[in-house]
Amino acid sequence: MPAVxxxxxxxxxxxxxSYEWGFETDIEMDIAPxxxxxxxxxxxxxxxxxxxxxxxxxxxxFRAWLEMEEPTWAHIHHPPIDYQDAHYFxxxxxxxxxxxxxxxxxxxxxxxAKLGIPLHEQALLAGVEGAExxxxxxxxxxxxxxxxxxxxxxxxxxxxxxxxxxxxEAIREHPELVQKYLGTVVPVSDNFFGALNSxxxxxxxxxxxxxxxxxxxELSTYFRINARNTGQFERTLIIAEDRATVSYLEGCTAPQxxxxxxxxxxxxxxxxxxxxxxxxxxxxxxxxxxxxxxxxYNFVTKRGICRGARSKISWTQVETGSAITWKYPSCVLAGxxxxxxxxxxxxxxxxxxxxxxTKMIHLAPNxxxxxxxxxxSAGHSDSTYxxxxxxxxxxxxxxxxxxxxxxxxxxxCGAHTVPYIESRNMTARVEHExxxxxxxEDQLFYCRSRGLSEEDAVGLxxxxxxxxxxxxxxxxxxxxxxxxxxxxxxxxVG
Amino acid sequence: xxxxxxxLEAFVARAAGQGAALAETGLPTRRVEAWRxxxxxxxxxxxWQKAASLTTETATALLNxxxxxxxxxxxxxxxxxxxxxxxxxxxxxxxxxxxxxPLKGVFSATLxxxxxxxxxxxxxxxxxxxxxxxxxxxxxxxxVSTHLQHRIVLEDGASLTLYDVSAGEGRYIANPRxxxxxxKEATLRHVKVQRESLTATHLAIVSADVAEKGEYDSFTLxxxxxxxxxxxxxxxxxxxxxxxxxxxxxxxxxxxxDLTSMIHHAAPDGxxxxxxxxxxxxxxxxxxxxxxLVDRVAQKxxxxxxxxxxxxxxxxxxxxKPELEIYADDVKCxxxxxxxxLDDEQLFYLRSRGIPQTDARDMLVxxxxxxxxxxxxxxxxxxxLLRSMTS
Numbered sequence: 084m085p086a087v088x089x090x091x092x093x094x095x096x097x098x099x100x101s102y103e104w105g106f107e108t109d110i111e112m113d114i115a116p117x118x119x120x121x122x123x124x125x126x127x128x129x130x131x132x133x134x135x136x137x138x139x140x141x142x143x144x145f146r147a148w149l150e151m152e153e154p155t156w157a158h159i160h161h162p163p164i165d166y167q168d169a170h171y172f173x174x175x176x177x178x179x180x181x182x183x184x185x186x187x188x189x190x191x192x193x194x195x196a197k198l199g200i201p202l203h204e205q206a207l208l209a210g211v212e213g214a215e216x217x218x219x220x221x222x223x224x225x226x227x228x229x230x231x232x233x234x235x236x237x238x239x240x241x242x243x244x245x246x247x248x249x250x251x252e253a254i255r256e257h258p259e260l261v262q263k264y265l266g267t268v269v270p271v272s273d274n275f276f277g278a279l280n281s282x283x284x285x286x287x288x289x290x291x292x293x294x295x296x297x298x299x300x301e302l303s304t305y306f307r308i309n310a311r312n313t314g315q316f317e318r319t320l321i322i323a324e325d326r327a328t329v330s331y332l333e334g335c336t337a338p339q340x341x342x343x344x345x346x347x348x349x350x351x352x353x354x355x356x357x358x359x360x361x362x363x364x365x366x367x368x369x370x371x372x373x374x375x376x377x378x379x380y381n382f383v384t385k386r387g388i389c390r391g392a393r394s395k396i397s398w399t400q401v402e403t404g405s406a407i408t409w410k411y412p413s414c415v416l417a418g419x420x421x422x423x424x425x426x427x428x429x430x431x432x433x434x435x436x437x438x439x440x441t442k443m444i445h446l447a448p449n450x451x452x453x454x455x456x457x458x459x460s461a462g463h464s465d466s467t468y469x470x471x472x473x474x475x476x477x478x479x480x481x482x483x484x485x486x487x488x489x490x491x492x493x494x495x496c497g498a499h500t501v502p503y504i505e506s507r508n509m510t511a512r513v514e515h516e517x518x519x520x521x522x523x524e525d526q527l528f529y530c531r532s533r534g535l536s537e538e539d540a541v542g543l544x545x546x547x548x549x550x551x552x553x554x555x556x557x558x559x560x561x562x563x564x565x566x567x568x569x570x571x572x573x574x575x576v577g
Numbered sequence: 578x579x580x581x582x583x584x585l586e587a588f589v590a591r592a593a594g595q596g597a598a599l600a601e602t603g604l605p606t607r608r609v610e611a612w613r614x615x616x617x618x619x620x621x622x623x624x625w626q627k628a629a630s631l632t633t634e635t636a637t638a639l640l641n642x643x644x645x646x647x648x649x650x651x652x653x654x655x656x657x658x659x660x661x662x663x664x665x666x667x668x669x670x671x672x673x674x675x676x677x678x679p680l681k682g683v684f685s686a687t688l689x690x691x692x693x694x695x696x697x698x699x700x701x702x703x704x705x706x707x708x709x710x711x712x713x714x715x716x717x718x719x720x721v722s723t724h725l726q727h728r729i730v731l732e733d734g735a736s737l738t739l740y741d742v743s744a745g746e747g748r749y750i751a752n753p754r755x756x757x758x759x760x761k762e763a764t765l766r767h768v769k770v771q772r773e774s775l776t777a778t779h780l781a782i783v784s785a786d787v788a789e790k791g792e793y794d795s796f797t798l799x800x801x802x803x804x805x806x807x808x809x810x811x812x813x814x815x816x817x818x819x820x821x822x823x824x825x826x827x828x829x830x831x832x833x834x835d836l837t838s839m840i841h842h843a844a845p846d847g848x849x850x851x852x853x854x855x856x857x858x859x860x861x862x863x864x865x866x867x868x869x870l871v872d873r874v875a876q877k878x879x880x881x882x883x884x885x886x887x888x889x890x891x892x893x894x895x896x897x898k899p900e901l902e903i904y905a906d907d908v909k910c911x912x913x914x915x916x917x918x919l920d921d922e923q924l925f926y927l928r929s930r931g932i933p934q935t936d937a938r939d940m941l942v943x944x945x946x947x948x949x950x951x952x953x954x955x956x957x958x959x960x961x962l963l964r965s966m967t968s
Contacts, residue, residue: 498903515912
């Protein structure tokens with residue numbers, strides 16, 4: 084197939100274009116010394132001005148972590164991580180509120196600009212006084228190296244009774260809520276990376292939607308990993324009370340780096356009766372260079388519990404970044420008739436490795452779950468779908484449908500599917516199907532014969548392949564995600 | 578990791594010089610991925626002894642309970658020893674001589690290697706059809722174990738149908754191992770019936786290497802034992818090799834039956850087909866773990882796997898793990914899995930036509946299983962299987 088070989092060469096040239104959003108911002112940072120011990124945990128807690136109960140909670144997690152072993156079951160390979168060789172706290176130095184954008188650190192503004200954050204929103208993020216007039220449909224809580232620099236649109240949200248703030252602030256101002264829910268979905272000793280996060284998390288977002296409230300806007304957070312050698316340990320807690328509805332967007336880009344960086348986030352979602360939480364992620368952290376050097380290690384624990392009857396939790400993710408992705412957004416369906424959904428596109432290229440999937444734990448009768456996972460592997464990458472569907476004895480008439488499709492681009496990559504299906508209820512029904520194939524020559528030829536370049540043709544086909552997932556994304560993410568897919572696959576086609 | 582369990586210590590002691598590997602492996606716990614659904618606790622507390630010889634009378638009595646083919650030749654093993662009086666070998670068969678390297682990291686194989694007893698050892702010469710061979714492995718005793726090692730070599734163009742039955746009485750471990758070599762364009766049809774005593778533990782391991790255009794066509798009926806795992810590792814090591822790893826599991830009582838397989842596509846243009854059906858009643862537990870591994874060189878591989886489980890009672894449980902591990906891009910691999918109960922509408926349809934509940938249920942269960950059974954190409958054996966299933 085000479086045509087194909089030719090294209091591969093052409094496209095390989097394109098691959099040399101480096102990471103589009105790889106840039107580094109030079110800002111004065113307040114950094115804790117390297118290493119992880121009880122002192123580090125105490126220091127973080129103290130710097131954040133946390134109450135005693137929070138420190139105790141962290142220490143409990145830290146002690147649990149010490150007893151745990153790093154999991155090795157995932158289909159990933161990396162040199163051992165030295166947990167003592169990293170900074171666990173980095174915070175941009177606070178200046179008193181600037182009067183206008185001119186006073187804001189220009190480096191910070193540049194970062195925002197590259198991230199595509201509109202100017203008036205930049206002003207808000209940078210904490211410019213009196214910049215709250217502009218209205219946008221999205222509220223952004225920008226997490227700039229572990230500390231939420233500013234939270235926008237709090238007024239509008241406050242009027243609706245919604246609490247959307249950095250979790251450190253929630254610990255101070257809404258301790259009763261945080262204490263009640265933190266760690267109830269992902270307990271401190273849940274898993275190695277979760278425990279690590281619980282011990283040293285520096286910030287993250289807290290969302291509380293009161294009873295009967297439909298959140299007036301999409302909530303959004305940008306995560307950025309910025310300082311060298313600081314692990315990013317985000318903690319997100321979202322609570323939707325009875326009949327509350329919220330859609331939360333998480334988007335990530337990170338500067339280019341030489342050394343691997345560790346990221347171990349924990350996200351907990353709690354949905355009460357008739358509540359609905361939609362959590363969407365576009366993850367585009369630095370994946371490492373063509374040779375697999377550098378890149379983010381992304382070990383994330385995401386779990387939601389549908390506590391109330393008829394509640395719903397929906398995870399949608401587009402994973403194109405990170406050198407290693409280890410992530411299983413899960414739903415515990417404890418409320419009768421509750422619904423769990425997982426829509427995922429995972430793209431790996433060059434030397435990326437992704438081991439991702441979901442867990443659907445059906446505890447209650449008439450619960451339903453849907454899993455649609457699309458995996459695309461290119462270059463020298465390896466991508467694994469790993470999922471669990473468990474029907475517990477009380478899950479009468481529960482339903483699950485799972486579809487996993489893998490697409491291989493090039494003969495040096497791998498795509499793997501590891502589903503676990505466990506049923507202990509005869510009335511529960513589980514259906515699973517998986518396919519693995521390559522881009523069909525026919526489809527490519529069809530597109531090419533209509534004048535599309537090979538690259539565009541592949542982009543089109545891949546977007547079609549992922550359509551079922553992309554259509555679940557909120558509007559503003561869907562557009563970005565399509566672009567991301569194309570960029571991620573540059574240089575892999577053939 | 579060494580587990581201080583009497584069973585293993587006794588095994589290691591029995592294995593004399595061969596026990597080191599076994600001691601090193603230890604008895605797999607549920608933390609070992611391959612055994613997460615099949616706990617071996619039930620064999621941990623017993624000191625399993627070597628089984629005493631079986632008399633021809635006892636063996637004959639046991640044989641009388643079995644449904645066996647009338648045609649072909651029959652070889653009978655009793656408590657790990659060949660029963661000459663009851664056995665005849667295919668005329669064309671010769672003794673196989675090559676050594677097969679033992680499977681690494683598979684507990685059933687390690688156990689067998691340590692304690693191996695000589696079993697069937699035959700070679701079918703090139704171009705010959707050896708017809709039907711019935712292999713019966715009988716066990717009888719209390720707290721005893723047998724570890725037969727069978728070696729079957731099919732030279733190029735040879736063919737053989739093996740009807741492999743294990744059964745017995747008492748509480749024992751049957752741990753047979755088959756090392757199979759299928760030559761170029763050769764075909765081995767391996768039909769297995771596991772109907773061990775309901776207090777027995779059956780840990781079988783089949784390792785089959787298939788050469789160019791060769792075919793390993795297997796069907797396993799997993800129906801007896803308190804705990805049974807049939808594990809097959811099939812390697813398609815040359816172009817256009819083919820594997821069928823089909824099976825039916827019928828699990829009732831408090832029993833656990835497990836079908837585990839690994840189909841390794843190690844050369845281009847291979848194809849594999851797998852259909853496994855499990856029917857569970859009472860507090861029965863079913864396990865299916867099926868892995869398809871496609872190497873980078875194995876382009877144009879065509880792999881298909883389907884596993885379905887039917888739960889007929891509140892306490893029944895199925896754990897299923899179909900797995901694809903694929904490193905070649907120009908492949909077509911898919912798997913499907915379903916778990917559920919009988920369809921109420923289908924039951925209603927039959928009942929509304931005057932068919933009693935239990936008959937209707939049986940009809941639907943049989944219809945569920947027939948997809949897998951139909952894959953046994955030999956009509957006579959298919960009929961035999963159906964009779965075994967319902968006996």
